[in-house]
Amino acid sequence: MDYLLKPISYTDFLSAANRALQWFELKRRAEEAGRDSQPKGDSRKPGEAPQSIFVKTEYRLQQIDLERILYIEGLKDYVKIHVEGEAHPVVSLLSLKSLEEQLSADRFIRVHRSYIVQPSKIRTIERNRIVFGSERIPVSENYRQLFYDFLARHALLPAGFSDKE
Secondary structure (H helix, E strand, O other): OOOOOOOOHHHHHHHHHHHHHHHHHHHHHHHHHHOOOOOOOOOOOOOOOOOOOEEEEEEEEEEEHHHHHHEEEEEEEEEEEEOOOOOOEEOOOOOHHHHHOOOOOOOOOEOOEEEEEOOOOOOEEOEEEEEEEOEEEEEOOHHHHHHHHHHHHHOOOOOOOOOOO
């Protein structure tokens, strides 16, 4: 969160402590909101999925609209969230698994141990790779059937389509 260099003044210490307190309060509220199906003051209808997520990046919380996410890349303890219209991905200290649990299964699908994609943003699939501009996301063998089943259920593929076609 912050670091203090000796000698520490009381005002610097108090400022750092207040920032830490605010961060933990935001984190607590986010966890409570995740547990409640509809937080107080939320204008969503019961059962309606959230339209955005907050992630901690570069010492701040950043809101990301789910509609703008192209794909999410896992990097051990970090994730890179590739957002439509942004030059650089948002990097956050999260595991891919914990982020996957927060995302709607109707909207996002895991296609590889290290990748989650938003199928509605896919324009091209070639040789078991999803193409986003110059980036190619592999569809691993472990997730391939689930991915093609998902696409078929959402009327993106003709019935009986396989990855061998």
